[in-house]
Amino acid sequence: MPRSGAEARRRLQQAALDLYREHGFDQTTTAEIAARAGVNERTFFRHFPDKREVLFDGEAGLRATLTQAVTEAPDDLQPLDVLLGAFRKAERILEDNRSFAEPRMQVIAETPALRERDLAKSAALTDAVADALRQRGVADRLAVLAAKTGWAVFHQAVQAWIDDPSQTLDAQLLQAFADLHTLSAPTTNLNPESRAPIAP
The missing domain is CATH 1.10.10.60 (Homeodomain-like)
Structure with a gap:
């Protein structure tokens, strides 16, 4: 007992x-x-x-970690850099509990009722992050866009971490945000195998 x-x-x-x-x-x-x-x-x-809720116990802690990190980030950081710092702090929650996080993600992916709850939790977390960005003075439409984009990048990093145990979640997160910056660069090379510009 x-x-x-x-x-x-x-x-x-x-x-x-x-x-x-x-x-x-x-x-x-x-x-x-x-x-x-x-x-x-x-x-x-x-x-x-x-x-359903038994698999989502960490949501409150994750929300608190993310919003606190956004609030306390240096004033001169751009929104996406603020979010990268916040997610790097939050990632420790998963890193320390990988043996539970990995099968949990698999069960959620295979279960419609859990996927529905996961989407609702993700939406609530995204809203909380967007609100924290607004409190930093970020315009509403930019705060929402940054929060949704940052959350998508975080999820991609987590999935990459699950798929490739040889890389830390921090390394995957840094790579995912670097890829995001590459996509938004004025001249973007989408060929990861070459540094040379892609021919038109």
């Missing part, structure tokens, strides 16, 4: 992930998750409102 609330919470998250991988999300009940974690079902609902 878990001895603390934090331990019970971690065990419930791991139990849910394991059962979703073994039997599928739709076929798994909260009672089964609780039993696998060694607690009763009432304990599950003390920690999580439903069996």
Whole structure:
């Protein structure tokens, strides 16, 4: 039996992930998750409102990390550079928990109900980041565009990190933002294999 609330919470998250991988999300009940974690079902609902939310426990911490980093960034940074710094701080949450993050992403990708919740969470996080940029004086339309673009780049970096364990998430994130700057450069070479300009 878990001895603390934090331990019970971690065990419930791991139990849910394991059962979703073994039997599928739709076929798994909260009672089964609780039993696998060694607690009763009432304990599950003390920690999580439903069996989808059990895989999204880190959202509040991620939101706080991102918005605080945006708020505290130096005044002379451009919005995308502010976001790169913010995501570099947030990436540690995933780096420290890769063994959970990787299968979690797979389960979400395979489960419509979880994909729907993931999209809603992503939209809420994007809105929070955009609001933090507005508070820095970034115009509304630019704040929204930067937040959506930055979030897309972050997701691409995370997927690249999952696909290639030899590279750190930080390296993937730096590369993804460098690629974004390449795309927006006045003269863009889209051939990564060559430094020479692409012939017209």
